[in-house]
Amino acid sequence: MAERLSFDVLVIGSGASGLAAGVSAERAGASVAVATKGSLQSCNSAKAQGGIQASFGADDSPEIHAQDIWQSSHETADMRLVDVLTGDAQSAIHWLEEVGVQFTRENGGYRIAKCGGATRKRLLQVGDRTGHAITTGLRETWEAGSGTTLAKSPLTALEPGDNGWRARCGEHEIDAATVVLAAGGRCYREAEERGELSTNHPGATGEVTRIALDLGAEARDLDALQYHPNGGAWPTNMQGYSIPETTRAYGAVLLNKNGEEFTDSLGPRDAVSQAIFDEVEQGNGVETPDGRPAVLLDTTRISEADAEVSLPYMLRRYRAAAIDPLKEPILTFPVLHYQNGGLVIDTEGETTLEGLFACGEIAGGTHGRNRMMGNSLLECCVFGRRAGRAAAEKARA
Numbered sequence: 001m002a003e004r005l006s007f008d009v010l011v012i013g014s015g016a017s018g019l020a021a022g023v024s025a026e027r028a029g030a031s032v033a034v035a036t037k038g039s040l041q042s043c044n045s046a047k048a049q050g051g052i053q054a055s056f057g058a059d060d061s062p063e064i065h066a067q068d069i070w071q072s073s074h075e076t077a078d079m080r081l082v083d084v085l086t087g088d089a090q091s092a093i094h095w096l097e098e099v100g101v102q103f104t105r106e107n108g109g110y111r112i113a114k115c116g117g118a119t120r121k122r123l124l125q126v127g128d129r130t131g132h133a134i135t136t137g138l139r140e141t142w143e144a145g146s147g148t149t150l151a152k153s154p155l156t157a158l159e160p161g162d163n164g165w166r167a168r169c170g171e172h173e174i175d176a177a178t179v180v181l182a183a184g185g186r187c188y189r190e191a192e193e194r195g196e197l198s199t200n201h202p203g204a205t206g207e208v209t210r211i212a213l214d215l216g217a218e219a220r221d222l223d224a225l226q227y228h229p230n231g232g233a234w235p236t237n238m239q240g241y242s243i244p245e246t247t248r249a250y251g252a253v254l255l256n257k258n259g260e261e262f263t264d265s266l267g268p269r270d271a272v273s274q275a276i277f278d279e280v281e282q283g284n285g286v287e288t289p290d291g292r293p294a295v296l297l298d299t300t301r302i303s304e305a306d307a308e309v310s311l312p313y314m315l316r317r318y319r320a321a322a323i324d325p326l327k328e329p330i331l332t333f334p335v336l337h338y339q340n341g342g343l344v345i346d347t348e349g350e351t352t353l354e355g356l357f358a359c360g361e362i363a364g365g366t367h368g369r370n371r372m373m374g375n376s377l378l379e380c381c382v383f384g385r386r387a388g389r390a391a392a393e394k395a396r397a
């Protein structure tokens with residue numbers, strides 16, 4: 001028989017956005033549960049490598065960051081959300097430091113890199129395991145609090161209840177005044193259906209978005225899925241691996257079979273991915289030993305010093321497969337990576353249904369139809385914090 005539980009706030013999902021929402025709701029005084037599909041650790045956020053954007057550079061500002069997003073989104077982003085994202089970025093970084101995240105530093109400040117579509121250096125990193133560091137800090141903070149964790153408890157049903165919402169999560173029937181949906185995107189399932197590779201975790205299957213849509217929540221840009229321009233194409237154990245965009249930030253360039261540069265390697269993601277598709281289509285690509293299409297990423301142009309600080313995990317993985325990216329180019333091809341669109345939210349993360357909040361990849365608008373790298377982890381923290389706090393306040397009003 002189902003176990004009956006009751007909380008002020010129920011958070012669905014334990015990636016960076018769900019953990020940020022859980023911590024923030026609890027700190028706002030609410031009784032909170034985080035229900036998640038697998039273990040607390042399993043999510044896409046922990047796999048994120050490259051970094052998180054925030055305008056700390058002397059020549060940078062939240063307004064310039066916002067303008068870069070507007071351009072990269074091809075003028076489709078919701079600028080109300082973008083202004084919140086870029087305006088809250090510095091405080092989100094300090095909040096992450098407070099939960100124990102130690103960003104890589106140099107010369108007395110943060111080590112910052114320039115990522116695709118950016119006009120300034122703005123990408124903070126924790127080596128090349130930024131998502132791992134962020135989720136570890138948030139998870140340890142969540143676990144040190146008094147919130148309830150319901151692992152192996154996937155959301156399968158949600159309906160309005162007498163006092164807010166009634167949810168079915170695994171074996172639990174849960175009453176909650178407010179609910180925060182933080183269940184991520186759907187690129188793993190989408191790639192399986194298309195017979196393609198994906199960078200995503202197997203939990204990224206999108207059923208929670210479907211539940212919200214069936215309840216009548218509005219969504220936007222759900223058809224806009226993002227390819228990561230640089231999926232690993234060879235060797236086989238690196239297929240679907242997302243080669244960090246910081247390789248290109250630190251000097252790697254894309255080459256065709258003739259060794260020619262065919263695109264701006266630091267262009268917006270959709271432009272770089274399309275350029276690779278086109279180059280291969282025109283017969284200028286190379287083939288992996290198992291017959292897959294690819295182009296070359298000339299990683300030999302990265303300095304040993306930059307690679308050691310910002311790409312140690314990537315180097316270890318390739319070298320373990322007997323390929324040294326600092327001595328030879330690696331093979332790459334775009335892979336399904338990110339759901340750009342999602343549920344429509346306001347600046348506090350509330351969807352178009354009262355008391356139902358959404359944050360992280362499940363929400364839409366912040367990136368329009370094309371996300372810049374490094375803005376998703378930021379979105380998780382900025383809107384996770386906001387949604388958690390607003391859900392707690394509404395639940396206790």
Ligand SMILES: Cc1cc2nc3c(=O)[nH]c(=O)nc-3n(C[C@H](O)[C@H](O)[C@H](O)COP(=O)(O)OP(=O)(O)OC[C@H]3O[C@@H](n4cnc5c(N)ncnc54)[C@H](O)[C@@H]3O)c2cc1C
Binds near residue numbers: 131
């Ligand atoms: C390999 C890789 C590298 C990346 N690198 C970067 C980067 O460098 N910088 C950056 O900004 N972004 C990066 N991204 C994107 C970013 O990491 C993700 O978009 C972001 O972390 C998503 O966070 P989230 O909390 O919304 O979802 P997730 O982290 O995907 O978490 C979703 C959670 O919901 C749970 N869940 C799913 N369905 C259910 C259900 N039915 N019931 C209950 N729980 C459910 C899942 O198990 C999981 O715990 C990367 C992504 C990948 C895959």
